[in-house]
Amino acid sequence: MSTYSNRLQIELIGIGDQANAWGTTTNNNFSQSLEQSIAGVYTKNISSGTTTVLTATDGPQTPADNENRQAAIIFTNAAANHIVQFTAKEKLYFLRNAATTYTVTARLGASGNTYVINPETSVFLATDGTNWYELQTSGGTWVTKTTTYTALSGDKIFANTTGGAFTITLPAAPATGDEVRFVDLASTFDTNNLTIGRNSLKINGATADLTVATEDAAFSLVYSGATYGWKLTEK
Numbered sequence: 001m002s003t004y005s006n007r008l009q010i011e012l013i014g015i016g017d018q019a020n021a022w023g024t025t026t027n028n029n030f031s032q033s034l035e036q037s038i039a040g041v042y043t044k045n046i047s048s049g050t051t052t053v054l055t056a057t058d059g060p061q062t063p064a065d066n067e068n069r070q071a072a073i074i075f076t077n078a079a080a081n082h083i084v085q086f087t088a089k090e091k092l093y094f095l096r097n098a099a100t101t102y103t104v105t106a107r108l109g110a111s112g113n114t115y116v117i118n119p120e121t122s123v124f125l126a127t128d129g130t131n132w133y134e135l136q137t138s139g140g141t142w143v144t145k146t147t148t149y150t151a152l153s154g155d156k157i158f159a160n161t162t163g164g165a166f167t168i169t170l171p172a173a174p175a176t177g178d179e180v181r182f183v184d185l186a187s188t189f190d191t192n193n194l195t196i197g198r199n200s201l202k203i204n205g206a207t208a209d210l211t212v213a214t215e216d217a218a219f220s221l222v223y224s225g226a227t228y229g230w231k232l233t234e235k
Helices: 022-039
Strands: 041-045 051-053 072-076 082-086 090-097 104-108 114-117 121-128 132-138 143-145 156-159 166-169 179-184 194-197 210-212 218-223 230-232
Touching (some): 114 121, 179 194
Parallel strands (some): 041 072, 051 082, 072 090, 082 104, 166 194
Antiparallel strands (some): 104 114, 121 132, 218 230
16 A cells, blocks of 8 residues: 655555556656655745645645645735745745735744744745754845834835934844844935834843934844844944
């Protein structure tokens, strides 16, 4: 009787099974299971709801029947911050969040480890079935903001205060090493200040928001942990 491999669910033909038919199964294993896991680039529309469970079917299948197996998955058309559930098995993935506004959270199983992919960001990840491990990230594009905004970890922000001072609030639950970058787009921080809202965390060890009043300021903040909070890496 056929069994299936643990990671890619490739069909393993039992001794004496599938007389005169094993060749078809073997060819399908190569042309579908292995090709999808090594070279598959799959686009997944996540426009509906806020949670999507990727399919995972044993044996050779069309891409839509085993989405978890794909080497690369591009998530499109998110209408809200979205959770995508993967099977909790060892795998390497290239993942891209093609949305311009909303995050995609990759989750292992129904309640396992998560990894948040920012808008317009690509990541190369590994999982041992329990945890996600970031191997490489291609950052998102620069975004321009002219009014109040809550930043995402990894954001690169052109702040334009021509129309008046406003506040950009830092992420509420950053991980150590998360960064946010800022640039005075219109050279107006001196006349219309930019305020960096601390969102209950410290900035440079202080429990106060950061007011930026320097023309043409360009700087980044990196989160160092609860003791000192967000630290300037450039001034």
